Amino acid sequence: MTSNTVDVLLIGAGVMSTTMGMMLKLLDPSLKITMVERLDHVAHESTDGWNNAGTGHAAYCELNYTPQGRDGSIDIKKAININAAFEVSQQFWSYMVKQDILPDPSSFINRAPHLSFVWGEKDVAFLRKRYEIMSAHHLFADMEYSEDPRTLREWMPLVMNNRDPMQRVAATRVNYGADVDFGSLTRGMAKHLKAHDNFSLLLSHSVKDITRRKDHWAVLVDDHRKNMAREIRAKFVFIGAGGGALPLLQKSDITEAEGYGGFPVSGQWLVCKKPEIVKQHYAKVYGKAAVGAPPMSVPHLDTRIIDGESALLFGPFAGFTTRFTKEKGSIFDLFSSMKRDNFKAMVHAGLDNFDLTRYLVGEVFQSQKTRVDTLRNFFPEARDEDWHLAEAGQRVQIIKKDPVNGGKLEFGTEVVASADGSLAALLGASPGASIATQTIIDVLERCFPKRMATEAWQNRLREIVPSYGESLVDDPELLKRIRPASLKTLELDPV
Ligand SMILES: Cc1cc2nc3c(=O)[nH]c(=O)nc-3n(C[C@H](O)[C@H](O)[C@H](O)COP(=O)(O)OP(=O)(O)OC[C@H]3O[C@@H](n4cnc5c(N)ncnc54)[C@H](O)[C@@H]3O)c2cc1C
Numbered sequence: 001m002t003s004n005t006v007d008v009l010l011i012g013a014g015v016m017s018t019t020m021g022m023m024l025k026l027l028d029p030s031l032k033i034t035m036v037e038r039l040d041h042v043a044h045e046s047t048d049g050w051n052n053a054g055t056g057h058a059a060y061c062e063l064n065y066t067p068q069g070r071d072g073s074i075d076i077k078k079a080i081n082i083n084a085a086f087e088v089s090q091q092f093w094s095y096m097v098k099q100d101i102l103p104d105p106s107s108f109i110n111r112a113p114h115l116s117f118v119w120g121e122k123d124v125a126f127l128r129k130r131y132e133i134m135s136a137h138h139l140f141a142d143m144e145y146s147e148d149p150r151t152l153r154e155w156m157p158l159v160m161n162n163r164d165p166m167q168r169v170a171a172t173r174v175n176y177g178a179d180v181d182f183g184s185l186t187r188g189m190a191k192h193l194k195a196h197d198n199f200s201l202l203l204s205h206s207v208k209d210i211t212r213r214k215d216h217w218a219v220l221v222d223d224h225r226k227n228m229a230r231e232i233r234a235k236f237v238f239i240g241a242g243g244g245a246l247p248l249l250q251k252s253d254i255t256e257a258e259g260y261g262g263f264p265v266s267g268q269w270l271v272c273k274k275p276e277i278v279k280q281h282y283a284k285v286y287g288k289a290a291v292g293a294p295p296m297s298v299p300h301l302d303t304r305i306i307d308g309e310s311a312l313l314f315g316p317f318a319g320f321t322t323r324f325t326k327e328k329g330s331i332f333d334l335f336s337s338m339k340r341d342n343f344k345a346m347v348h349a350g351l352d353n354f355d356l357t358r359y360l361v362g363e364v365f366q367s368q369k370t371r372v373d374t375l376r377n378f379f380p381e382a383r384d385e386d387w388h389l390a391e392a393g394q395r396v397q398i399i400k401k402d403p404v405n406g407g408k409l410e411f412g413t414e415v416v417a418s419a420d421g422s423l424a425a426l427l428g429a430s431p432g433a434s435i436a437t438q439t440i441i442d443v444l445e446r447c448f449p450k451r452m453a454t455e456a457w458q459n460r461l462r463e464i465v466p467s468y469g470e471s472l473v474d475d476p477e478l479l480k481r482i483r484p485a486s487l488k489t490l491e492l493d494p495v
Helices: 015-027 077-098 121-135 149-155 182-194 242-252 343-352 354-364 368-376 432-447 449-453 455-464 476-489
Strands: 002-011 033-036 109-111 114-119 144-146 169-174 178-180 199-202 205-212 217-223 228-239 261-272 284-286 300-306 309-320 388-391 395-402 406-410 413-417 423-428
Touching (some): 002 015, 002 217, 015 182, 015 455, 033 182, 077 455, 144 149, 149 169, 178 300, 182 199, 205 228, 205 242, 242 261, 261 343, 261 368, 309 354, 309 368, 343 395, 343 406, 395 423, 449 455
Parallel strands (some): 002 033, 033 199, 114 284
Antiparallel strands (some): 114 169, 205 217, 217 228, 261 395, 300 309
């Protein structure tokens, strides 16, 4: 068995590991980095354009980021944090465009206005109130609101044409929302990284085991092409393996991973590629999740531009699965992830979310007609034959210990790191790729605290992410300097 030693080992070649690799290379080009990916392509799991919704999650349109309490109050804290984190991503991507690391921005990001759309008295009242609260915050000051069918028809003709004129409807719009092809973005970063001498990308290589040694991690990797194993020794390991992260984290045996489990959810889209329909819709229109539906199945009708091709996507239709990944996933993934330390949490979370499981199983058996009926809430003139069903990526939601209920299911993203900062893993899936830059900065702060505190890294970070160290949430003047500059570089400026 061959072996080699690196400073950093990145597991998985999706947006997370690639962002980590890119950030580290910009901070210290001398670092020796290896990235290991079990598929034969970069970004072909959740990060691939067709496997996710490509929404640049800025909390402009996603109603699940602004939950309403029983007393009617609307909490926008989560939306504020997500919006600020997306601004960080936009700054990082802008930096890479300006440095010619990434190609023309339209190859990975395109403007698509972000709209929330509701119908019925109750939801219209909710949206109006949400608009009043959000637009009072500088991050959302450009949000528009309308209940006027003529304005709404201008904003989203497909959604308004042939709609019952008696139906009360309302929408909010932020004109500079983004559709992101995270696959192209990631492949762009990987292409740049591969040009560095001390960066290597090993495709068709699966990590099988991770063992702690005295001053490094020994990572056992299978080379599928040569049918042989090799050991990679690394001072720092980043498990950015998406749905494959939990099993690898468990293999590392770090105490911080104890109690974590995963709840996989599959997804499907309705896709339309007919140019005469596609050209009539130019927005991401998010509605409200059906009662009992999980937050990740909030329905939306989206403009998508993937690898330069335009399409409309509707969904996602979430479903039940026991696989952790779409490619190379096994029906035994869920069961194999049950260990002594997470068994109680998983069983409790399973029992508490029995309704969710039943909902997901029901979704799997929906017919094409039922799915297009749901679509007709958004696009009344939709015809069954114009839409086909496509498989989306898998999400593995986080299950963790809960002192009260034994275990709980969460829908966010979480970093789990060893106390000494030599290993970190990313669990969960939402808001995911959109906030990858902030997530990676958080990992660096936890795992490289001394280097992050140096003047050299601090200065470099401020070049890469100009708002670094300041608060876009609290400082409206800072936002005025940052946002227009990013929108201009990324060509998202509404004309
Ligand atoms: C249906 C759906 C819709 C979504 N919509 C959005 C959206 O609109 N906006 C948004 O920002 N985010 C969205 N997301 C989330 C987003 O796609 C993910 O957060 C993001 O792609 C995760 O990136 P990653 O690099 O962690 O994982 P991945 O892209 O899955 O990459 C992990 C890689 O690790 C590899 N791997 C796994 N195990 C091993 C192993 N043992 N050895 C070597 N390699 C391994 C995999 O093959 C894979 O290539 C969505 C996700 C889904 C599923």
